[in-house]
Amino acid sequence: MPKVKFLPHGREVEVDVGTPVIRAALLAGVHINASCGGNGICGKCRVKIEKGSVKGGISEKLSKEDIDEGYRLACLSEVLEDLDVRVPIESEIDESVLNIQASPRKRAAIKQIDLIDFKEKDMFLPPVEKRYLELPPPTHEDNSADVTRLVNFLKLKHNEHRLEVDFSVIKKIARVLRESDFKVTATLARSVREDGKTRILNVQPGDTTNRNFAIAVDIGTTTIYGQVLDLNSGDVLAEYGDFNAQMSYGEDVINRIVYAEKGNGLEELNQAVLRTINKVIGKIMKKSGVSHDEISTITLAGNTTMTHLFLKLDPRHIRRAPYVPTCTLYPPLNARELGLEVGEHVIALLFPSVSSYVGGDIVAGIMGSLVYKESELTLYVDIGTNAEIVIGNKDWMACAACSAGPAFEGGGMKFGVRAEKGAIEDFSIDPVTLEPMVFTIGNKKPIGICGSGLITTVATLFEVGVIDNRGKFNRDLNTPRIRQKDGIWEYVLCWADESGIDRDITLQEPDIDNLIRAKGAIYSGCMTLLKEVGLSISDLDRIIIAGGFGSYIDLEKAITIGLLPEMDTSKITYLGNGSLLGAKMSSLNNQIRRDVVEVVKKMTNFELSETPSYMDNYVASLFLPHTDLNLFPKVSERIKETRQILGQIREK
Numbered sequence: 010m011p012k013v014k015f016l017p018h019g020r021e022v023e024v025d026v027g028t029p030v031i032r033a034a035l036l037a038g039v040h041i042n043a044s045c046g047g048n049g050i051c052g053k054c055r056v057k058i059e060k061g062s063v064k065g066g067i068s069e070k071l072s073k074e075d076i077d078e079g080y081r082l083a084c085l086s087e088v089l090e091d092l093d094v095r096v097p098i099e100s101e102i103d104e105s106v107l108n109i110q111a112s113p114r115k116r117a118a119i120k121q122i123d124l125i126d127f128k129e130k131d132m133f134l135p136p137v138e139k140r141y142l143e144l145p146p147p148t149h150e151d152n153s154a155d156v157t158r159l160v161n162f163l164k165l166k167h168n169e170h171r172l173e174v175d176f177s178v179i180k181k182i183a184r185v186l187r188e189s190d191f192k193v194t195a196t197l198a199r200s201v202r203e204d205g206k207t208r209i210l211n212v213q214p215g216d217t218t219n220r221n222f223a224i225a226v227d228i229g230t231t232t233i234y235g236q237v238l239d240l241n242s243g244d245v246l247a248e249y250g251d252f253n254a255q256m257s258y259g260e261d262v263i264n265r266i267v268y269a270e271k272g273n274g275l276e277e278l279n280q281a282v283l284r285t286i287n288k289v290i291g292k293i294m295k296k297s298g299v300s301h302d303e304i305s306t307i308t309l310a311g312n313t314t315m316t317h318l319f320l321k322l323d324p325r326h327i328r329r330a331p332y333v334p335t336c337t338l339y340p341p342l343n344a345r346e347l348g349l350e351v352g353e354h355v356i357a358l359l360f361p362s363v364s365s366y367v368g369g370d371i372v373a374g375i376m377g378s379l380v381y382k383e384s385e386l387t388l389y390v391d392i393g394t395n396a397e398i399v400i401g402n403k404d405w406m407a408c409a410a411c412s413a414g415p416a417f418e419g420g421g422m423k424f425g426v427r428a429e430k431g432a433i434e435d436f437s438i439d440p441v442t443l444e445p446m447v448f449t450i451g452n453k454k455p456i457g458i459c460g461s462g463l464i465t466t467v468a469t470l471f472e473v474g475v476i477d478n479r480g481k482f483n484r485d486l487n488t489p490r491i492r493q494k495d496g497i498w499e500y501v502l503c504w505a506d507e508s509g510i511d512r513d514i515t516l517q518e519p520d521i522d523n524l525i526r527a528k529g530a531i532y533s534g535c536m537t538l539l540k541e542v543g544l545s546i547s548d549l550d551r552i553i554i555a556g557g558f559g560s561y562i563d564l565e566k567a568i569t570i571g572l573l574p575e576m577d578t579s580k581i582t583y584l585g586n587g588s589l590l591g592a593k594m595s596s597l598n599n600q601i602r603r604d605v606v607e608v609v610k611k612m613t614n615f616e617l618s619e620t621p622s623y624m625d626n627y628v629a630s631l632f633l634p635h636t637d638l639n640l641f642p643k644v645s646e647r648i649k650e651t652r653q654i655l656g657q658i659r660e661k
């Protein structure tokens with residue numbers, strides 16, 4: 010890998026060929042002013058390439074003389090080989106400042122259990138298969154019914170027994186057989202029970218065995234994601250996510266339940282979630298070129314409330330002690346009858362829940378990450394609007410849930426967005442000028458800030474004293490970026506002329522308050538559950554973080570704000586959207602669907618709201634990083650040193 014050295018102070022980092030120079034600077038802990046998201050608009054990221062060559066980097070923002078002298082825009086330049094890069098602004102900064110700038114970044118290792126593992130482990134066993142059949146046409150000697158002809162042929166020629174036929178097949182079989190000269194493809198869905206019957210889901214004219222698809226959906230409280238899966242290859246053909254339209258009825262599950270209890274509320278919420286799911290389905294079908302008739306199953310995972318609202322089940326008892334859901338195990342259902350815009354043959358499979366607040370999304374994550382098969386003692390945390398926590402391994406599991414609010418998914422913030430193109434996902438600051446370096450997903454003009462960007466931004470502003478441990482801005486700092494507008498204090502991440510929305514993009518104090526409440530709920534939930542099972546952080550073999558953070562989470566920053574405990578970061582891995590992963594994996598492996606019922610039985614639920622120490626832990630967590638700094642000794646030492654150096658520099 011090429012080495013990039015940043016001058017004048019000589020910080021070095023190894024990066025892949027093709028890495029933008031500005032990303033290399035971030036990884037090396039070198040600040041370069043950049044507020045347009047690395048989009049080539051602001052022209053602030055000028056650097057001089059003194060040794061080696063880069064691809065690109067030339068822009069109208071640079072004069073001919075600049076270009077001749079080797080100046081390039083760092084955001085538009087890609088590393089090709091070893092480089093010496095001079096950062097002009099750094100040459101003016103006191104060396105002691107450079108020393109307190111971000112140390113080289115350590116990203117969480119991404120542990121994404123994907124199809125390669127499936128195939129290696131011989132786990133590619135889709136629950137839905139197709140069979141091409143050339144049936145003998147009826148004669149006077151054999152005038153058995155069309156359905157009987159189909160079933161008998163499958164028994165005789167394909168050794169398929171214990172078959173049952175869906176009514177949607179019965180309705181169309183006469184036409185399909187005759188239109189296709191009795192050459193048809195039957196879609197067979199295996200039972201989730203070992204001894205259960207195989208359903209004939211669909212019958213299509215001709216040979217369509219190479220067109221067999223499924224849909225996986227994560228019904229999140231804030232966002233809904235869907236994927237189209239190829240059941241022949243296991244590939245994901247398309248993915249799309251959107252905010253859950255129920256957001257306008259309340260941001261968390263409690264507000265949604267309250268709304269569902271009023272008048273026509275349940276119907277409205279059901280229609281809202283269906284609208285979003287159908288929009289997501291429409292987008293992924295179009296993107297993948299798959300038609301409605303080619304989809305066989307749709308697997309959905311959501312928390313218990315989301316699943317109730319999707320099925321239009323009364324959720325009112327979920328929020329009242331002793332917190333009773335209507336149902337935790339859901340039978341296979343006809344997707345069209347539920348309101349999903351798919352073929353009438355499609356079956357909908359819903360992940361089972363454990364309790365009112367540990368739902369199918371967390372169960373899907375446990376299945377998708379294979380925690381349920383392994384012996385390592387794992388803390389699994391799904392960070393979303395509802396944070397769910399599981400501790401255990403293949404032998405036992407304890408679980409709990411808490412409400413974190415939508416901050417981690419980009420909701421509830423003035424400029425919050427999902428992890429999509431243009432979302433600010435990373436941030437660094439010049440500790441003296443307080444000018445930012447912002448990075449967006451896809452290097453597009455900034456449109457807002459997503460969950461991972463929020464964590465990094467708040468942690469970084471806290472490190473350099475722009476915000477205090479209560480999350481309030483330091484009113485004494487001299488920069489136009491910290492200001493009070495309409496009575497609210499804020500920091501300007503991106504000026505209007507550099508943003509993708511023609512408005513200043515800011516981080517406001519209420520956004521930080523939301524983040525502090527959210528991280529406090531999760532941290533105290535983990536600590537309370539660990540204590541309930543007689544364990545502490547040091548007993549854990551690993552932590553798996555799941556959730557809609559976009560492509561990564563900066564673990565050091567997550568520890569800095571007190572979201573995660575201070576521990577060896579090599580033990581923490583990031584999973585991504587565990588709920589979607591579980592829905593995908595069970596669409597590709599019938600054994601996972603069979604195992605899930607046993608796994609759910611193994612999960613012992615703890616109600617945090619009934620656990621007296623939870624509220625004490627929560628209140629103590631409402632600071633950055635925590636009221637008890639003994640829990641975060643390294644963070645507090647680092648912050649103390651940084652503040653001392655900065656205090657001296659700012660006094661000069």
Ligand code: FES
Pocket residue numbers: 042043044045046047048049050051052053054082083084085
């Ligand atoms: S021009 Fe490079 S970050 Fe703005």
